[in-house]
Amino acid sequence: MSDSAQAPARLVWKQTAVERVVSATPTVKSFFLRVPDWHGFRAGQHVDVRLTAPDGYQAERSYSIGSAPEDELAELVIERLEDGEVSGYFHEVVQPGDSIELRGPIGGHFIWEPGEGGPILLVGGGSGVVPLMSILRHRMNVAPQVPAALIYSVRRFDEIIFRDEVFQRVTTDPNFRLWLTITREMTNHPLVRSGRVDAQLVSEALAGFGGVMPGHTYVCGSNAFVDTASRLLLDMGVPFASIRTERYGGDPARGAAAPMPVAES
Amino acid sequence: MLPTRGFLGRRVSAEDAARLPPGQYKETGFPVLSAGPTPRIDLAEWTFTLKIGPRPVKSWTWDQFNALPQTKMHRDIHCVTKWSKFDTNWAGVTVDAILADAGVGEPPTPFVLAHSFDGYSTNVPLKDLTGEQAMVATNYEDHPITGDHGGPARLFVPHLYFWKSAKWLNGLQFTERDEPGFWELRGYHIYGDPWKEQRFTGD
Numbered sequence: 001m002s003d004s005a006q007a008p009a010r011l012v013w014k015q016t017a018v019e020r021v022v023s024a025t026p027t028v029k030s031f032f033l034r035v036p037d038w039h040g041f042r043a044g045q046h047v048d049v050r051l052t053a054p055d056g057y058q059a060e061r062s063y064s065i066g067s068a069p070e071d072e073l074a075e076l077v078i079e080r081l082e083d084g085e086v087s088g089y090f091h092e093v094v095q096p097g098d099s100i101e102l103r104g105p106i107g108g109h110f111i112w113e114p115g116e117g118g119p120i121l122l123v124g125g126g127s128g129v130v131p132l133m134s135i136l137r138h139r140m141n142v143a144p145q146v147p148a149a150l151i152y153s154v155r156r157f158d159e160i161i162f163r164d165e166v167f168q169r170v171t172t173d174p175n176f177r178l179w180l181t182i183t184r185e186m187t188n189h190p191l192v193r194s195g196r197v198d199a200q201l202v203s204e205a206l207a208g209f210g211g212v213m214p215g216h217t218y219v220c221g222s223n224a225f226v227d228t229a230s231r232l233l234l235d236m237g238v239p240f241a242s243i244r245t246e247r248y249g250g251d252p253a254r255g256a257a258a259p260m261p262v263a264e265s
Numbered sequence: 266m267l268p269t270r271g272f273l274g275r276r277v278s279a280e281d282a283a284r285l286p287p288g289q290y291k292e293t294g295f296p297v298l299s300a301g302p303t304p305r306i307d308l309a310e311w312t313f314t315l316k317i318g319p320r321p322v323k324s325w326t327w328d329q330f331n332a333l334p335q336t337k338m339h340r341d342i343h344c345v346t347k348w349s350k351f352d353t354n355w356a357g358v359t360v361d362a363i364l365a366d367a368g369v370g371e372p373p374t375p376f377v378l379a380h381s382f383d384g385y386s387t388n389v390p391l392k393d394l395t396g397e398q399a400m401v402a403t404n405y406e407d408h409p410i411t412g413d414h415g416g417p418a419r420l421f422v423p424h425l426y427f428w429k430s431a432k433w434l435n436g437l438q439f440t441e442r443d444e445p446g447f448w449e450l451r452g453y454h455i456y457g458d459p460w461k462e463q464r465f466t467g468d
Contacts, residue, residue: 010465010466010467010468011465011466011467011468015267050288051269051272051274052266052267052268052269052272053268053269053272053273053274054268054273056266057274057276058266058274058287058288059272059274059275059290060288060347061347062346062347085274085275085290089269089271089272093270093271093272098269098270099267099269099270100269101269106452106465107451107452108450108451108452109300109447109448109451110300219302223296223297223413226302227302227303227413230301230302230303231302233302234302240301240302240304240383241301241384243301243302244300244301245299245300245301245302246298247296247297247298247299248296
């Protein structure tokens with residue numbers, strides 16, 4: 001594993017101000033937070049949020065950061081889970097002007113820093129694209145010459161998070177390639193294909209790097225998605241040690257993808 | 266602590282609440298989280314090695330390891346990403362039995378680093394591994410542990426956050442000092458007691 005260690009100071013809980021709430025898809029919203037002393041972070045990291053009820057009861061969850069370290073506000077992208085105690089609160093109640101307790105950034109493995117170079121292969125399923133977008137945005141800000149490709153699988157066209165932005169990057173960023181696929185619908189859109197991430201798609205994406213294996217591959221999504229995608233990558237010769245994964249937990253029986261990043265469980 | 270506007274939250278039963286460490290919620294599924302792809306491990310090539318510092322003390326093949334005395338444990342488990350799962354059933358070989366089979370009487374050091382096939386490591390004090398508190402598990406709910414959950418064998422230290430229960434285990438090593446492992450070097454707590462909410466460095 002090539003990432004380096006850091007010695008973080010103790011993470012304290014901070015009150016952050018919600019500045020904007022934007023609907024990304026029918027079930028996903030972005031919450032833009034002003035975090036005190038938000039001196040950046042490492043692209044790919046996440047934060048913990050904590051909600052407190054009037055009687056002192058608290059609920060904590062982890063959410064990935066979608067914004068780049070250079071951005072003034074932290075963008076948390078939260079998918080509404082069926083029956084979600086915290087995601088439901090965010091979707092139904094939270095509005096600009098609210099205050100949310102947060103601590104972070106957290107995570108020292110599923111990260112990319114410009115010093116690591118490339119090419120970078122990002123592979124996301126559903127809301128697993130969120131930390132990948134932070135990496136993509138950071139790269140665009142600080143190292144746009146590093147080749148990058150995004151393989152992104154969602155169920156339906158209207159569930160594509162960051163849709164306008166990734167379409168725009170295809171036309172404005174000469175070192176970026178997009179392989180976007182939807183699994184439950186057909187499409188005629190020129191930048192979107194239909195079907196699951198399979199050997200064909202992965203081999204096309206790898207070929208896009210012109211015969212060079214990606215230096216760093218990041219795979220994020222449900223357990224099933226990450227398992228399938230990383231098996232395909234290994235089969236095509238992507239080195240084991242160059243693949244970092246983040247599996248969103250949740251109850252597989254419910255098909256939910258709770259944003260609960262990094263750990264070894 | 267100021268309440269969060271409009272947040273009421275769910276309440277679990279008093280019984281469940283007593284079993285949930287601070288900041289945790291009850292999960293009924295079994296989420297899988299790991300730093301990299303699931304390694305492909307051939308049982309014919311599987312070995313487990315006990316080391317003191319750099320020196321191997323004893324190695325076991327898969328068959329030899331499974332011939333060691335078997336123990337079952339029924340425990341709640343707690344992941345640092347906030348979920349807890351109650352009443353999980355595991356079987357395997359206690360660390361006590363491994364040390365006994367290797368003829369390690371007086372422990373050479375109080376610190377152990379667990380190693381995995383994928384290069385992962387995590388540190389656990391010896392006092393947390395002995396006394397029938399921990400084992401190298403090979404079965405979960407009466408079935409061989411699947412690859413995504415850390416099979417063929419994973420460490421099982423249920424009283425600490427579950428990242429300490431290293432997947433794809435291939436060895437335990439006594440170390441001179443308490444050496445931080447993979448996540449401990451990346452911002453996670455050196456010890457990881459869920460009841461003290463020791464999630465991150467300095468908690």
